[in-house]
Amino acid sequence: MSTSKTFVFRSSDNGTFKVEEAVALESQIIKHMIEDNCVNSIIHLPKVTSNILSKIIEYCKKHVKTPKSEERNSGNAFKTFDADFIKVDHYTLFNLILATKYLKF
Template sequence: MVVLITSDDERIVVEDDIAKRSGLIRDLLAAPWDPKDGDREYMGIELPIVSSDVLKKILEYCEHHKEEPFDDTYESEDMFADIDEWDLNFITADPHMAFEIVLAANYLEIPPLVSLGSKAVANMMRGKDAEEICDMFNIEKDFEP
């Protein structure tokens, strides 16, 4: 088991296989550990830019995909690949969280989730003009073209 410590100081215990969907955590777990530094599981892994809400959501994704192999397609990005129905429901459930998931997945190095979140955000803005995009994302328009 791995203990992950979120930005709001929550300690979340996760199975190795699920945690290792993250490249960052995989690398940290593979790194040598000096027992003098304490018990590794007790010390946990700090994720200073990931909140507990977002991490739990990401772990839900990792749990769902834990059986998938880390093959060539895992790291690559298929621009035109269809989105699986479960993934679609997962990422569109809370549009605001989609941004945080993309950000955190990027930090945690989970390429398929970064890709999924990016596609979801892209879908929100497709076909919109500049005014509509500003309204939708609450962007301050700081210049006149």
């Protein structure tokens, strides 16, 4: 049994989230930080709150665990997930957009 490397994301309000490397690598910023050995096990994200970070992690986990070939074959399932994912209030949606831009997803 192999163990996947994990990182801890720390939000602006000090929330912590244990994240597998594959999920962390969805962010181009974090991917470059990892590749350049600029992080230890904790990655501080001072511009993202716990509420928003948890939603982003949820989204990334869903997309990481589903192979690209399966995604193409059952596109409707992803369209439904994505559509439901953004059914949030305007404030939350705005902050999701800002966070994804900041983290380059």
